[in-house]
Amino acid sequence: MIALLTRDLKLALRAGGGFGLGLAFFLIVTVMVPFAVGPQSALLATIAPGVLWLGALLACLLSLDRLLALDWEDGTLDLLATAPLPLEAVLSIKAMAHWLTTGLPLVLAAPVLGVLLNLPGPGFAWLVASLALGTPALSVIGTFGAALTVGLKRGGLLLSLLVLPLYVPTLIFGAEVARRGATGQDLSTPLLMLGGITAASIALLPFASAAVLRVNIR
Numbered sequence: 619m620i621a622l623l624t625r626d627l628k629l630a631l632r633a634g635g636g637f638g639l640g641l642a643f644f645l646i647v648t649v650m651v652p653f654a655v656g657p658q659s660a661l662l663a664t665i666a667p668g669v670l671w672l673g674a675l676l677a678c679l680l681s682l683d684r685l686l687a688l689d690w691e692d693g694t695l696d697l698l699a700t701a702p703l704p705l706e707a708v709l710s711i712k713a714m715a716h717w718l719t720t721g722l723p724l725v726l727a728a729p730v731l732g733v734l735l736n737l738p739g740p741g742f743a744w745l746v747a748s749l750a751l752g753t754p755a756l757s758v759i760g761t762f763g764a765a766l767t768v769g770l771k772r773g774g775l776l777l778s779l780l781v782l783p784l785y786v787p788t789l790i791f792g793a794e795v796a797r798r799g800a801t802g803q804d805l806s807t808p809l810l811m812l813g814g815i816t817a818a819s820i821a822l823l824p825f826a827s828a829a830v831l832r833v834n835i836r
Contacts, residue, residue: 619703619707619711622703622708622711623711623714623715626711626712626715627715627718627719629688639680639681640677640678640680640681640720640723640724641677641723641724641727643673643676643677643680644673644674644677644724644727644731645727645731647669647672647673647676647677648669648670648673648731648734648735649734651665651669651735652734652735659736662735662736663735663736663737663738663800665735666732666735666736666737666741666800667737667741667745667793667796667797667800668793668797669735670728670731670732670735670737670745670749670796671748671749671752671789671792671793671796672789672793673731674721674724674725674728674749674753674756675756675785675788675789677720677724678716678720678721678724678753678756678757678760679760679778679781679782680720681716681719681720682716682760682763682764682774682777682778682781683764683767683774683777685712685716685760685761685764686712686761686764686765686768686831687764687768690768690769695768695831695835696835699831699832699835704828705828705831705832706824706825706827706828707824708828709761709765709824709827709828709831710758710820710824712761713754713757713758713760713761713824714757716757716760716761717753717754717756717757720757721749721753721754721756721757722753724749724753725746725749725750725753728745728746728749729742729745729746732745737800738800738801740799740800740801740802741796741797741799741800741801743799744795744796744798744799744800744805745796745799745800747795747799748792748793748795748796748799748809748812749792749796751792751795751809751812751813751816752788752791752792752812752815752816754816754819754820755788755815755816755819755820756785756788758816758819758820758823758824759781759784759785759788759819759823760781761823761824761827762781762784762823762826762827762830763777763780763781763784764777765827765828765830765831765834766780766830766834767780768831768834769834787811787815788812788815788816791808791809791811791812791815792808792812794808795808795809795812
């Protein structure tokens with residue numbers, strides 16, 4: 619399992635799906651928003667949690683189309699499907715590799731970019747906490763979408779259309795945690811909902827991903 623994780627990390631970085639592309643997109647979104655809404659500090663502080671969460675979500679989408687495509691093209695998926703390691707574990711490792719190369723850098727960069735959007739001081743810790751809790755769900759859901767569309771021509775567009783609606787609950791509760799944390803409100807409900815979504819995604823979606831991937835391989 620460690621060898622597969624190491625391989626996927628190296629493959630993600632070499633294929634251009636690592637943290638560089640996601641961070642660049644995240645930075646562009648954050649920088650462009652003040653130009654669009656104007657230099658209004660109060661307005662930027664209000665929309666900062668939602669903008670940062672939306673930027674992180676879209677950045678996660680950039681590398682999803684390559685998550686399984688490379689293994690499909692060179693026949694590695696066929697070998698992994700017949701390996702002693704369960705396919706559910708294989709897809710869980712791939713989701714972890716995606717989070718380590720995409721989600722984790724976004725979590726670490728979010729406080730720096732929050733300064734550009736005038737995020738209130740109390741909101742920085744909760745922004746990082748919400749992203750750290752929610753981005754694993756984005757990677758697991760993205761792996762499910764990649765399993766559904768693997769092998770399809772122009773599957774990247776279809777993947778985005780399939781995955782984005784599934785991302786909406788994570789986006790809503792993640793941004794709400796950051797917003798309430800920035801304004802000092804009670805955030806127990808959205809925090810529990812966000813944690814529940816992540817836990818359910820990690821527990822259930824690898825089995826669904828493995829099921830649809832077996833159908834596609836056949």
